[in-house]
Each structure stands twice: as structure tokens, then as C-alpha cells.
Amino acid sequence: MSEESQKRRERLHEIIFGSDTPAGKAFDIVLLVLIIASVMAVVLESVSWIREAYGPWLRAFEWFVTIAFSIEYVLRLYCVDKPWRYARSFFGIVDLLAIIPTYLSILIPGAQSLLVIRTLRLLRIFRVLKLAQFVGEARELKVALQASVRKIIVFLGAVLMIVVIVGSAMYLIEGEEHGFTNIPVSIYWAIVTMTTVGYGDVAPQTPLGKMLASVIMILGYGIIAVPTGIVSVELAGVARKTATGQACPGCGAGGHDTDAKHCRYCGDEL
Numbered sequence: 001m002s003e004e005s006q007k008r009r010e011r012l013h014e015i016i017f018g019s020d021t022p023a024g025k026a027f028d029i030v031l032l033v034l035i036i037a038s039v040m041a042v043v044l045e046s047v048s049w050i051r052e053a054y055g056p057w058l059r060a061f062e063w064f065v066t067i068a069f070s071i072e073y074v075l076r077l078y079c080v081d082k083p084w085r086y087a088r089s090f091f092g093i094v095d096l097l098a099i100i101p102t103y104l105s106i107l108i109p110g111a112q113s114l115l116v117i118r119t120l121r122l123l124r125i126f127r128v129l130k131l132a133q134f135v136g137e138a139r140e141l142k143v144a145l146q147a148s149v150r151k152i153i154v155f156l157g158a159v160l161m162i163v164v165i166v167g168s169a170m171y172l173i174e175g176e177e178h179g180f181t182n183i184p185v186s187i188y189w190a191i192v193t194m195t196t197v198g199y200g201d202v203a204p205q206t207p208l209g210k211m212l213a214s215v216i217m218i219l220g221y222g223i224i225a226v227p228t229g230i231v232s233v234e235l236a237g238v239a240r241k242t243a244t245g246q247a248c249p250g251c252g253a254g255g256h257d258t259d260a261k262h263c264r265y266c267g268d269e270l
Helices: 003-016 022-045 048-078 083-088 090-097 100-104 111-128 132-174 183-194 207-236
Strands: none
Touching: 003 022, 003 048, 022 048, 022 111, 048 083, 048 090, 048 100, 083 090, 090 100, 090 111, 100 111, 132 183, 132 207, 183 207
16 A cells, blocks of 8 residues: 555544544534434434425435445545454444445335434444543443343343243133133233233233232332342442543544553554
8 A cells, every 4th residue: 555545544544533633523523413414304204294295305315414424434444454343343333224224225115214223323422522431431331231141141031931930820820711811921911010011901800810910010020120230230340441532543443541552452553
């Protein structure tokens, strides 16, 4: 790669991924405005009278923004040293998903409604507005959730066994004449009751059934608190670090510690 081409890539990287320079901040602000405007256009298009009056204009605007985002996505891949790594990152996937629905709408009418996924791109506002501490908080939450996955899976497995057992018992107690027509319906009732949703479309009628329902309702309150406690314990154990808005020149990832010298994801020098 020639020196001129390398300088052009570095300049593009500074504008597209950086937020510390006037050009980078202006680029991000324009990007955020387009994201908000495009999401509003999708929402407004779902209103029948607005669609009838301004439908062609809204769709034209959607295509304009999609083409702009497509060019931006290609430029992001171009100006990083490891484009495939960026493409597989969270923001890389979000950037791709933000443009696919419009092209998909050519084959599947109405698919453009999925463009509301562009709201995820607004997460960049934390970097643009120098709210790096929020990036650090988000990273702590991510680490805590990852550490809690196995415990929560075990917990959900126990809950699943309980609802299957209770649902089967309720099917035997109440029977088809009281709305518990089969075991799947009874399991559905157990889930709705245990989560305290209580639709009321199926309800026990016998004294024994009501007693079992009362036990499940009380148990539900205790079960709801378990995942919260698991995540809270993991959050308490996560060390708090300050994050910076600096983006990696290799993969485009951000959220590094202020004293970081190398990217935590690809190892490139910051």
C-alpha cells in the first residue's frame, strides 16, 4: 500500500471512528441525526394516513439513508487493518443489520419495518458526547451477565421442571371440563401464574386446584428475585475501570481503559 493511500486510510479512520477531533465529532453527529430521522420515518410510515399522503417521500428518504449507511459501512471496513474482525464485532453486525432490511424489502414487502434496529446505532452517542463512563458501566454489566449465564441456565432448568410438574398435576386435578384440556395448556397456565402475569384465560375451579395455584403464586414471587440476585452478586465482583472513547485502528473497537496501550480485542497498538 502506498504512503498516500495509507495516509488516506488513517484520515478516514480518524473521521469515522474518532470523536476527539472536530471532523470526527461532526461526522458522528450527522450520523446520529440520520439514524434518528430514519427511525422516525419508519415509525411514521406505519401510520396509514401518513403513508397514503407521504409514503413515496418517506420511502425515498429510507433509500437515501440506506445508501449513505452502505457507503459508510464499506468505508469502515476499508479504513481498519482487520476488516473481518470489525465485521464480526457488535457494532459491525449492527451496522450491517441497519442496511439489510431496505434491500430485503425488494423481495419481502414490509421488511423495511425492521429498520428500527438502527436505534442500536445510537449507542455511539456515549462516545460522541464524551460519556465514556457509561461505556465502562455497560462493559461491567456485560461482564456480569456473561458470568451469570451458567447459573441462570441452571435456574431456568429448575423452573422448567417445576412448571412441567405443576402443569401435569393441575391437568390431573382440574381436568378438561375446567379448561385444562391437555398438559401443554396446563404448563402454559403454570408459566403464566408463576411469572405473576395472570391472563385469566384458564383458571382452577376446584379447592385443591386453587390451593396449588396459591402455592405457585407465592413461589413465583421468590423465583423472580433469583436472577436479580445472581446478576447483582456478579456486578459487585466486577472491578470498576474508566473507559476512553479512543477507537482501535485495527478493528475499530472502543471502550478501552484510559491507560491502555493495546486493543483488548485484536492486540493492535492504540
